[in-house]
Amino acid sequence: MLSxxxxxxxxxxxxxxxxxxxxxxAITGAAQAAFPAQANGSLVHDRNGQIVGSALIGQVFVxxxxxxxxxxxxxxxxxxxxxxxxxxxxxxxxxIAREKTDADALxxxxxGAVIPADAVTTSGSGLDPDVSPAYARxxxxxxxxARNAPRGEVLAMIDAAVKPPLLGFIGQPRVNxxxxxxxxxxxxxxxx
Amino acid sequence: MNWxxxxxxxxxxxxxxxxxxxxxxxMSRVWNGERTWLDPLLAPVERLxxxxxxxxxxxxxxxxxxxxxxxxxxxxxxxLVYGVLRLQGVLPLNPQGFGGLSPHLAFNTxxxxxxxxxxxxxxxxxxxxxxxxxxxxxVQNFVSASTGAxxxxxxxxxxxANKGDDxxxxxxxxxxxxxxxLLPLCVVxxxxxxxxxxxxxxxxxxxxxxxxxxxxKISLFATASQLAVKQLGINGGGIFNVxxxxxxxxxxxxxxxxxxxxxxxxxxxxxxxFGRSVLARKDVxxxxxxxxxxxxxxxxxxxxxxxxAPPAQVAxxxxxxxxxxxxxxxxxxxxxxAWAAMTTGASNGSVNGMHSSLMPLGGGITMFLMQLxxxxxxxxxxxxxxxxxxxxxxxxxxxLMVGRTPEYLGKKIEAREIQFAMLAVLVIPLFMLGFAxxxxxxxxxxxxxxxxxxxxxxxxLYAYVSGTANNGSAFGGLTANAPWWNVTLGLAMMFGRFxxxxxxxxxxxxLAAKPKLAPTAGxxxxxxxxxxxxxxxxxxxxGGLQFFPALALGPIVEHFQALAFVASSR
Numbered sequence: 100m101l102s103x104x105x106x107x108x109x110x111x112x113x114x115x116x117x118x119x120x121x122x123x124x125a126i127t128g129a130a131q132a133a134f135p136a137q138a139n140g141s142l143v144h145d146r147n148g149q150i151v152g153s154a155l156i157g158q159v160f161v162x163x164x165x166x167x168x169x170x171x172x173x174x175x176x177x178x179x180x181x182x183x184x185x186x187x188x189x190x191x192x193x194x195i196a197r198e199k200t201d202a203d204a205l206x207x208x209x210x211g212a213v214i215p216a217d218a219v220t221t222s223g224s225g226l227d228p229d230v231s232p233a234y235a236r237x238x239x240x241x242x243x244x245a246r247n248a249p250r251g252e253v254l255a256m257i258d259a260a261v262k263p264p265l266l267g268f269i270g271q272p273r274v275n276x277x278x279x280x281x282x283x284x285x286x287x288x289x290x291x
Numbered sequence: 292m293n294w295x296x297x298x299x300x301x302x303x304x305x306x307x308x309x310x311x312x313x314x315x316x317x318m319s320r321v322w323n324g325e326r327t328w329l330d331p332l333l334a335p336v337e338r339l340x341x342x343x344x345x346x347x348x349x350x351x352x353x354x355x356x357x358x359x360x361x362x363x364x365x366x367x368x369x370x371l372v373y374g375v376l377r378l379q380g381v382l383p384l385n386p387q388g389f390g391g392l393s394p395h396l397a398f399n400t401x402x403x404x405x406x407x408x409x410x411x412x413x414x415x416x417x418x419x420x421x422x423x424x425x426x427x428x429x430v431q432n433f434v435s436a437s438t439g440a441x442x443x444x445x446x447x448x449x450x451x452a453n454k455g456d457d458x459x460x461x462x463x464x465x466x467x468x469x470x471x472x473l474l475p476l477c478v479v480x481x482x483x484x485x486x487x488x489x490x491x492x493x494x495x496x497x498x499x500x501x502x503x504x505x506x507x508k509i510s511l512f513a514t515a516s517q518l519a520v521k522q523l524g525i526n527g528g529g530i531f532n533v534x535x536x537x538x539x540x541x542x543x544x545x546x547x548x549x550x551x552x553x554x555x556x557x558x559x560x561x562x563x564x565f566g567r568s569v570l571a572r573k574d575v576x577x578x579x580x581x582x583x584x585x586x587x588x589x590x591x592x593x594x595x596x597x598x599x600a601p602p603a604q605v606a607x608x609x610x611x612x613x614x615x616x617x618x619x620x621x622x623x624x625x626x627x628x629a630w631a632a633m634t635t636g637a638s639n640g641s642v643n644g645m646h647s648s649l650m651p652l653g654g655g656i657t658m659f660l661m662q663l664x665x666x667x668x669x670x671x672x673x674x675x676x677x678x679x680x681x682x683x684x685x686x687x688x689x690x691l692m693v694g695r696t697p698e699y700l701g702k703k704i705e706a707r708e709i710q711f712a713m714l715a716v717l718v719i720p721l722f723m724l725g726f727a728x729x730x731x732x733x734x735x736x737x738x739x740x741x742x743x744x745x746x747x748x749x750x751x752l753y754a755y756v757s758g759t760a761n762n763g764s765a766f767g768g769l770t771a772n773a774p775w776w777n778v779t780l781g782l783a784m785m786f787g788r789f790x791x792x793x794x795x796x797x798x799x800x801x802l803a804a805k806p807k808l809a810p811t812a813g814x815x816x817x818x819x820x821x822x823x824x825x826x827x828x829x830x831x832x833x834g835g836l837q838f839f840p841a842l843a844l845g846p847i848v849e850h851f852q853a854l855a856f857v858a859s860s861r
Binding site: 149 | 295302336340344345360363368371425426427433434477478481487488491494501502507508510511513515516517531603604607608609613615618621622623642644647651742767853856
């Protein structure tokens with residue numbers, strides 16, 4: 100065993116320098132040079148240059164004029180420093196009660212509508228940046244009313260914002276909530 | 292379920308095995324010391340390792356020498372990781388300002404990353420500094436993977452030798468696999484992932500001022516470099532708490548495809564590399580077919596269960612065509628099903644959706660895939676090695692039936708090989724079921740559970756199955772950062788890793804000492820459909836008989852509860 104000690108120590112030391120320092124630092128250097136926007140988190144800025152979020156990370160929306168994201172289990176909701184799913188099993192009482200409460204609230208708001216699954220379920224990350232096209236369209240009447248905008252135009256904006264699956268079959272169609280809300284603020288700004 | 296979903300699952304599984312073939316040819320060239328086009332760049336680095344370490348790469352080792360070197364290398368790795376994690380608070384490159392880890396968490400994490408398991412009792416973005424992620428976790432992601440690859444290279448030499456005792460040189464195998472196979476692939480995949488949106492920065496994060504006027508702290512890391520090796524090395528430890536469900540680790544369907552294929556591609560490559568190295572491509576193709584049949588069945592099963600009516604969605608009277616709890620909108624059921632099967636069939640353990648929130652039978656399938664021994668295709672090299680152990684058991688069973696001494700790949704299979712083969716496959720259930728049985732009645736252990744009843748038992752069972760199989764995924768409701776869980780899971784990972792490795796190397800040594808037989812008409816063919824069927828039977832009987840009673844009390848009973856609940860809520 101002792102004869103193995105020197106090669107073990109030396110090779111682990113060299114691997115640490117090569118793979119633990121040189122490799123990640125070289126990738127960081129290349130990434131920062133070639134793809135700075137992505138490498139720094141796909142951050143989104145407002146006109147004053149202030150960071151309003153990341154295009155990849157969902158954030159809390161509760162106001163009527165905005166498209167709302169999914170329920171979130173990350174911290175108090177969309178905590179991007181503590182990602183988490185609910186981890187609740189399919190017969191968990193709290194899960195069943197929560198989905199029912201959320202669904203009842205949506206039915207009260209949009210009578211007669213079919214409620215999409217993503218509207219009442221938490222995502223794996225708690226930071227899902229997207230909603231399904233169905234959940235986005237469901238919210239169009241509320242958004243249009245709050246912004247005093249024609250419902251048809253809000254629906255058209257939602258349809259234009261739908262990202263289709265790659266090559267038509269890889270992944271699911273989706274609407275990025277932050278991107279759509281920024282577009283809404285641009286097109287139909289809230290007055291006052 | 293729809294055609295798009297089936298097409299996506301078929302493409303993801305198929306791409307991994309398809310790309311595994313050329314990479315396997317390359318991997319075999321690396322093991323055998325043949326020329327490759329990267330030699331001008333990497334040979335000087337390799338020579339530096341040999342010169343500094345006093346290593347003569349041409350000097351072969353007996354299986355005992357090989358195992359000793361492997362254990363020494365891993366022991367040094369363990370102490371290095373443990374030390375850095377304990378001292379994290381006073382070490383540099385800690386922009387997050389995190390303190391050192393507790394002794395039991397550092398022990399668990401060090402074992403976890405050294406054994407290629409990557410079980411995480413902690414949340415990445417709330418525990419690990421940039422230095423810890425890079426300096427110890429990323430390094431172990433590489434070298435634990437090449438340690439697994441080394442045992443397949445050694446086993447191949449055991450089959451190839453003719454009355455010898457040389458199974459190769461561990462140092463050469465681990466250094467060459469790391470430098471020639473893992474490092475170049477990781478560089479390419481990491482850069483592609485950054486281009487597609489995965490962050491790569493030394494900053495700890497930023498604070499955003501949201502559209503509604505709130506504040507959002509967004510954690511960042513040098514993510515892509517670690518993500519690439521986490522997938523390609525079949526490690527699975529997330530940089531962030533929710534692993535590849537996190538939009539920074541997996542922002543789009545394309546990154547999902549790339550990182551899902553990365554979970555299995557080098558596992559398959561090691562199958563093909565083994566086949567090329569032992570000059571038995573057809574026999575190893577039969578092993579690939581058997582593994583692929585079982586893995587595909589798992590993926591199909593999970594896709595089917597995830598599109599059954601989920602109880603909570605039925606009770607809430609919302610769309611119940613897909614179980615969306617714990618899933619990301621951009622992935623949905625097909626991406627999540629393919630990933631769940633591939634990550635548990637390989638010993639990866641990364642997730643792109645929460646396994647605890649899968650439908651009961653879907654979660655049961657992920658557990659069952661791990662219980663089959665991590666051979667679909669398992670870890671790099673460790674997967675094909677255990678699959679060969681299964682093949683030895685299959686020819687042994689067939690030999691008993693027809694009353695003839697079994698042969699496999701030109702070697703007589705006798706008592707010694709079968710004893711070690713049984714050791715390799717029996718250690719696994721001992722730790723999976725033994726610890727789970729104790730934890731199920733121990734108040735100290737039960738404190739960590741989120742659920743009571745069958746789902747709670749599943750949390751316990753999943754943890755020990757995942758740890759012992761060196762997978763690392765979890766039913767995340769379990770709070771495992773407590774002394775009982777950290778210590779017992781650490782032991783399960785350690786024995787689940789090194790007992791089978793030593794057994795496989797012992798088999799390699801025993802085979803090397805035997806004469807190489809010419810193929811005879813009397814031996815049972817091991818490259819056809821009959822053998823594939825027999826092998827699948829042996830794998831399922833070993834897995835099924837040992838684990839069915841436990842699964843019946845967890846996911847299976849929960850499935851019937853869910854059916855009853857759905858029927859009464861419609």
